[in-house]
Amino acid sequence: MNKDKVLYYFEKINKIPRGSGNEKAVSDYTVAFGKSLGLETIQDSNNNVIIKKPASKGYENSAPVIIQGHLDMVCEKDTDILHDFEKDSINVVYDGDFIHAEGTTLGADDGIAVAMAMALLADDSAEHPALEVVFTTEEETTMSGAAALNISELSGRRLINIDSEVEGVFTVGCAGGRKPAVHIGVEYIAPPYDCFGEITIRGLLGGHSGLDINKGRANANKLMNELLEAVIGEDCFLCTVSGGAKENAIPRDSKAAVCCRSFESIKAKLSQKLADIKERFAATDSGIEISFVPTEKYDKVLSSKSACNFINAIKEIPNGVIAMDTELNMVRTSNNIGVVKTYENEIGIFCAARSALTAEKLAVYSEIESIGNKYNGKTTYRGDYPAWEYKSDSPLRDMLVRIYREMFSKEPVIEIIHAGLECGILSEKAPDMDMLSIGPDIYDIHTPMERASISSIERMCNFISEVLKQMK
Ligand SMILES: [Zn+2]
Structure with missing residues (x-):
């Protein structure tokens, strides 16, 4: 997974309107993508998508890992902008270290997660245990996608949610x-x-x-x-x-x-x-x-x-x-x-x-x-909606903290947020799931000022690749 591939897929999904409740097209797109790679792909009636990629060579005996993000985005625009969120694609503008849209939300929340997962699925050289990629719907409104997700389709019991917006902050719990x-x-x-x-x-x-x-x-x-x-x-x-x-x-x-x-x-x-x-x-x-x-x-x-x-x-x-x-x-x-x-x-x-x-x-x-x-x-x-209660015992968190420290020579911030996350719903369905939420720096989400840092996306790509590589 490298940042150029991630940005490539991000631009692709940004061509498809995907406001909350309008995820059918982007959901179908990821299904076609999974199938085109010959991977087991499941789509449910809520348009949630699960794509399973077998372990790479040498990782056959490692426990599977779930990578999760949401397909929908918040649709906000400047008052003077003509943009139809039902029809128009969002052009990604490159501006120094940042990507942003043209007077609308960018959808990096949470399109970057979807793009990262796609890059990972498509990358034959990536080293990782069996991957279970989960894309959910309507996160920004009701979290009804996560609520409807059939957790029995997943065998993984460790989950990396990529829906946080500050690099170096690991979210490990949230309020109900x-x-x-x-x-x-x-x-x-x-x-x-x-x-x-x-x-x-x-x-x-x-x-x-x-x-x-x-x-x-x-x-x-x-x-x-x-x-x-x-x-x-x-x-x-x-x-x-x-x-x-x-x-x-x-x-x-x-x-x-x-x-x-x-x-x-x-x-x-x-x-x-x-x-x-x-x-x-x-x-x-x-x-x-x-x-x-x-x-x-x-x-x-x-x-x-x-x-x-x-x-x-x-x-x-x-x-x-x-x-x-x-x-x-x-x-x-x-x-x-x-x-x-x-x-x-x-x-x-x-x-x-x-x-x-x-x-x-x-x-x-x-x-x-x-x-x-x-x-x-x-x-x-x-x-x-349920809380995602902090677990004092989390091997996944320990591992990510160690790798983060080794790669960036600093301590990540461990945080419980006072807001809802899909992890709360998922942890209620699978109380034994070891979870963590991370993501690259994205600023002013849910506003037309939304922008994401390219270098931060790159660091998160490297970080996640390294984490998966060490899950042997
Ligand atoms: Zn989000």
């Missing part, structure tokens, strides 16, 4: 997650006053609810709740509240409408609060803006009891980092109150909870459920 939703039942009354105002919070940094949860950033839904707590009472009623876009994104904005006796007195209370908030987040989230302007009339407002239930629930639902792993000094458990939305008879509070420990994830869920119960709320959940 669940998305709890609390539906607070609410009642309305006629508006007691005819003055209405809208509170808007915006300008927050937001971010990934896992990877950015420990950065001290403000959560717009929590901030709005503080404001509402300060103003809602006898002379101010809540009409409606909504904030955030996705459970797994830290909310950047929120809006609430209130019905009040005096606009000016609410405005005064809010500006006091704003000063307080600005001071608290001066270092970590300095762009917060809060405004209060007159708005249209609402024909009903939440009863005091209902508003109180909602405010107390948001106040008590844990948000942000819940537990740290002190040994590894990283976030172990967190929750993000991602979305708040007012419906006809309820206010929905939608969260994303994560934990490296399944028991803690379930504990967060049941805590949220009890809070819901206390405040006339029913709790449901969706999107449950």
